[in-house]
Amino acid sequence: MTDVLHAVNVTKRFGGLLAVHDVEFTIPEGAIVSLIGPNGAGKTTFFNIIAGIYDPTAGEIRFRGKRMIARSRRAWLEPLLWVVPALAVALTTVLVGEAGASDIVIALGIFFTVIALMIVMVVGVARPPAYADFLTRFGVFRSARPNDMVVAGLGRTFQNIRLFANMSALDNVLVGMHSRLKATWLDALLSTPRDRREEAEARARAMQLLDLAGLRKRAHETAKNLPYGDQRRLEIARALASNPVLLLLDEPTAGMNPRETADLTKLIGRLRTELGLTILLIEHDMRVVMGISDRVTVLDHGERIAEGTPDEVRRDPKVIEAYLGTPAA
Amino acid sequence: MSAALGRLRMDGGWRDRLVRASEAHRSITILVVMSLVSSLLVVFPNFNVLQGPSGWYDAFANAGVFVLLAMGLNVVVGLAGLLDLGYAAFFAIGSYAYAYSNSPFSGLDLPFIPMLVIGAGIAALFGIALGAPTLRLRGDYLAIMTLGFGEIVPIVFLNLDKWTEGTNGIGGLYRPEALPILGEFTPISPFPYMIVSLIVVTLAMILLYRLHDSRIGRAWMAIREDELAAAANGINTVVTKLLAFALGATTSGFAGVFNASKLTIVSPDQFLFTVSFTVLAMVIIGGMGNIWGVAAGAFIVYMIQAVFLKQINTVVENLGLPAFDLGPIHVDLLQINFLNYQFLLYGFALVLMMLYRPEGLFPSRERRAELHADEEAGEGAEVVGAMGGVPGENVE
Numbered sequence: 001m002t003d004v005l006h007a008v009n010v011t012k013r014f015g016g017l018l019a020v021h022d023v024e025f026t027i028p029e030g031a032i033v034s035l036i037g038p039n040g041a042g043k044t045t046f047f048n049i050i051a052g053i054y055d056p057t058a059g060e061i062r063f064r065g066k067r068m069i070a071r072s073r074r075a076w077l078e079p080l081l082w083v084v085p086a087l088a089v090a091l092t093t094v095l096v097g098e099a100g101a102s103d104i105v106i107a108l109g110i111f112f113t114v115i116a117l118m119i120v121m122v123v124g125v126a127r128p129p130a131y132a133d134f135l136t137r138f139g140v141f142r143s144a145r146p147n148d149m150v151v152a153g154l155g156r157t158f159q160n161i162r163l164f165a166n167m168s169a170l171d172n173v174l175v176g177m178h179s180r181l182k183a184t185w186l187d188a189l190l191s192t193p194r195d196r197r198e199e200a201e202a203r204a205r206a207m208q209l210l211d212l213a214g215l216r217k218r219a220h221e222t223a224k225n226l227p228y229g230d231q232r233r234l235e236i237a238r239a240l241a242s243n244p245v246l247l248l249l250d251e252p253t254a255g256m257n258p259r260e261t262a263d264l265t266k267l268i269g270r271l272r273t274e275l276g277l278t279i280l281l282i283e284h285d286m287r288v289v290m291g292i293s294d295r296v297t298v299l300d301h302g303e304r305i306a307e308g309t310p311d312e313v314r315r316d317p318k319v320i321e322a323y324l325g326t327p328a329a
Numbered sequence: 330m331s332a333a334l335g336r337l338r339m340d341g342g343w344r345d346r347l348v349r350a351s352e353a354h355r356s357i358t359i360l361v362v363m364s365l366v367s368s369l370l371v372v373f374p375n376f377n378v379l380q381g382p383s384g385w386y387d388a389f390a391n392a393g394v395f396v397l398l399a400m401g402l403n404v405v406v407g408l409a410g411l412l413d414l415g416y417a418a419f420f421a422i423g424s425y426a427y428a429y430s431n432s433p434f435s436g437l438d439l440p441f442i443p444m445l446v447i448g449a450g451i452a453a454l455f456g457i458a459l460g461a462p463t464l465r466l467r468g469d470y471l472a473i474m475t476l477g478f479g480e481i482v483p484i485v486f487l488n489l490d491k492w493t494e495g496t497n498g499i500g501g502l503y504r505p506e507a508l509p510i511l512g513e514f515t516p517i518s519p520f521p522y523m524i525v526s527l528i529v530v531t532l533a534m535i536l537l538y539r540l541h542d543s544r545i546g547r548a549w550m551a552i553r554e555d556e557l558a559a560a561a562n563g564i565n566t567v568v569t570k571l572l573a574f575a576l577g578a579t580t581s582g583f584a585g586v587f588n589a590s591k592l593t594i595v596s597p598d599q600f601l602f603t604v605s606f607t608v609l610a611m612v613i614i615g616g617m618g619n620i621w622g623v624a625a626g627a628f629i630v631y632m633i634q635a636v637f638l639k640q641i642n643t644v645v646e647n648l649g650l651p652a653f654d655l656g657p658i659h660v661d662l663l664q665i666n667f668l669n670y671q672f673l674l675y676g677f678a679l680v681l682m683m684l685y686r687p688e689g690l691f692p693s694r695e696r697r698a699e700l701h702a703d704e705e706a707g708e709g710a711e712v713v714g715a716m717g718g719v720p721g722e723n724v725e
Binding site: 199 | 464540
């Protein structure tokens with residue numbers, strides 16, 4: 001089995017606080033891997049690094065064989081590259097002007113200088129993948145942003161539910177599909193057949209996902225009016241909408257009653273068997289963790305203190321110590 | 330309660346079916362409604378209420394400009410949730426674009442309809458130029474940036490007097506060439522202007538609704554709701570916000586070209602902060618986020634401001650009430666120019682609005698749900714409401 005995600009010696013420092021320290025971590029394809037640890041162990045920070053929200057202080061994240069997240073390198077070079085096309089146009093204008101061109105040619109030169117600067121600025125701000133590849137040729141590296149990670153195949157949920165509270169359940173899932181839809185703003189303006197077909201397909205698929213999450217009947221309800229358990233499952237449906245390879249679930253059963261927890265555990269199992277997903281789980285409920293995980297990694301004070309199958313981890317004295325403290329001598 | 334709401338939506342009566350049908354066939358609905366509105370606007374002034382028909386047609390044409398402005402700002406503020414306080418800048422850029430293309434000052438006389446598109450395009454370029462470096466800012470910071478831009482643009486037009494004639498502005502702009510059926514554009518009969526304004530508004534409304542219902546519109550709303558969650562769901566927030574900004578500017582540019590061709594003069598004092606503010610007030614009063622609501626709100630506010638307040642003066646003059654004393658206060662209604670009180674009225678309207686109907690006159694469904702959470706929400710409401718500021722998660 002190949003690794004979907006490989007975190008190499010990831011460190012994250014917030015001022016004087018070492019939130020994550022030198023963590024080595026792999027997620028094999030098709031596995032359910034859990035990350036556990038006491039409160040404040042750095043689990044969510046690590047999670048946010050993987051999702052592209054924080055840049056690590058050191059180390060890197062390789063996702064599907066490609067280095068996606070690390071400290072930026074030679075970032076100062078980028079703004080310099082932006083100016084090059086505009087400078088080229090401006091210099092040409094000056095040279096042509098020296099040679100005695102008419103006023104209109106010079107005016108056009110100034111106009112195109114400004115346009116060149118704007119185009120480069122917009123491309124630089126938008127950062128399409130081709131642009132990122134272009135930058136690597138100059139040795140410039142910048143971490144993937146959260147949306148780049150989604151495009152690369154990562155889906156996530158949040159520890160504290162972050163649905164689009166005032167949109168319907170269906171619209172929430174459709175937003176999750178955003179990165180897989182191709183219609184541009186021009187398609188939308190002209191309402192092209194391609195756009196209408198894509199939209200109809202997206203709606204059908206969103207309904208399927210809601211069905212999977214058991215929310216088909218509630219598709220048109222406003223997200224914030226859903227019961228808590230439904231909101232959790234809607235968040236998972238939304239994350240699935242982008243067809244992820246790896247799904248990150250941040251405490252999916254937090255605040256649920258035992259029955260809801262059991263249902264959700266079943267759903268997570270189905271995601272692997274039916275959709276072939278790889279799953280990284282942060283969880284406090286040990287029954288969930290020990291029940292469905294293939295591998296468990298334990299973090300404490302930002303360091304990895306144990307890694308193994310659920311049984312190995314359960315017996316590890318270091319883990320027991322982290323959770324219960326050292327026995328009084 | 331939430332279950333009841335759900336049922337209401339699912340199997341409501343004819344009203345619900347009508348809403349669903351109109352949502353499924355937006356463009357046709359807009360065309361039907363707008364042609365009804367248009368025929369009303371054409372017929373009504375002939376009854377000579379308050380003023381003659383040409384006065385009304387003129388007011389409707391001007392109202393069309395503000396409806397366009399409000400619909401454009403609605404994309405930026407209402408849909409994408411970016412507070413833009415310098416919206417008049419793009420209006421100014423569209424107006425000056427027309428002034429340069431159709432005036433004795435530049436010596437050019439380009440056709441009107443293509444200039445509508447070109448002027449809007451130029452405004453869009455400026456929208457991108459302003460948006461690209463600033464859209465990483467959020468909330469208050471973005472508002473201050475746009476406020477600055479809104480101040481800079483008129484000042485630039487004021488001080489570059491070699492190119493813009495400074496305070497005097499560029500005058501004597503050529504009116505649009507006569508159109509078939511509608512006839513000549515003249516100051517005496519503003520009817521063709523009103524028709525063009527109605528057509529442009531209808532077109533803009535159809536296009537904006539199409540965007541609103543597309544993946545782009547959903548992305549805007551997602552960013553408004555929760556920017557980090559939007560990014561974590563694969564939305565390139567910078568590009569999406571830039572698009573909202575550019576489209577807002579485009580609509581504003583349209584309005585600018587039309588307005589300049591109607592006034593036949595552009596000068597920096599037409600584009601002060603009051604314009605940005607008025608349009609923002611229209612968006613809020615109409616119901617942020619709801620396209621037709623904002624259009625209706627802008628129309629109503631403009632009519633109150635430009636027609637009814639003016640008419641109060643006439644009405645009071647005609648009544649000829651004698652002056653009287655209320656204790657130490659001398660009251661003479663004839664001495665009061667009610668037009669001077671329009672901003673007082675705005676202020677009152679806004680305060681009352683925020684107290685009793687914060688979602689606006691015609692709110693979108695999302696907006697109403699957001700501002701009346703305590704009354705409508707079910708069990709889940711507190712949970713989502715309470716998760717606002719989570720340390721660690723908000724950092725980007």
